[in-house]
Amino acid sequence: MNLLKPAQAIIYTRDMEPITAIDMKPRYWDFLEQTGHINFAVSPPLDIKTFYSGSSITEISRLTVRIDAYPTRVGSSMGLILVTDTETEALLMNPTLLPGQQRAINEERKKAFAKGFLYALKMAMGDG
Numbered sequence: 001m002n003l004l005k006p007a008q009a010i011i012y013t014r015d016m017e018p019i020t021a022i023d024m025k026p027r028y029w030d031f032l033e034q035t036g037h038i039n040f041a042v043s044p045p046l047d048i049k050t051f052y053s054g055s056s057i058t059e060i061s062r063l064t065v066r067i068d069a070y071p072t073r074v075g076s077s078m079g080l081i082l083v084t085d086t087e088t089e090a091l092l093m094n095p096t097l098l099p100g101q102q103r104a105i106n107e108e109r110k111k112a113f114a115k116g117f118l119y120a121l122k123m124a125m126g127d128g
Contacts, residue, residue, distance in 0.1 A: 004079045005029040008096050011067060012083050019087055023096045032069040032080055040065045042092040063089045 009024040032038050041062045067090075069080040084090045097105060 002077045003029060003033050004074060004077050008098060009082050011090050011093070012081065013087050014083060014085060016083075019084075019090055020093055020095050021098055022093050029080070032067075032082075037066060037068045040067070040093060042089055044092065063092065065089045065093060 005024070005026050007023060008021050010018045011020050011022060012018055028038060042065055044061065044063060063086075065084060065086045067082050067084050069082055072079050072081050
């Protein structure tokens with residue numbers, strides 16, 4: 001099968017609602033093609049109580065995100081639609097920006113840097 005292996009993937013709920021985008025390595029696609037599913041470990045968010053509870057980091061529970069792959073035809077190639085039942089846990093995965101989102105984020109970062117730089121310059125010159 002000529003499987004498409006994009007660098008990013010969208011994870012969907014069973015209702016086909018997109019919930020997150022993640023980076024995907026080619027070996028993950030290979031594994032999904034062979035087995036039809038893959039599990040990712042995620043950590044729950046840590047709060048200050050965790051650190052004061054006396055628990056070591058190794059005692060903190062890990063959660064699992066199971067992703068099922070469903071083949072679909074895309075032109076003359078095959079693709080996989082990735083779906084999960086573990087929606088809450090999937091939101092804890094390390095998200096990625098899609099190419100169309102990156103430009104807007106970069107522009108906002110440039111503006112924020114310029115604003116901060118000008119403020120620091122004014123402060124250094126005694127104008128603040």
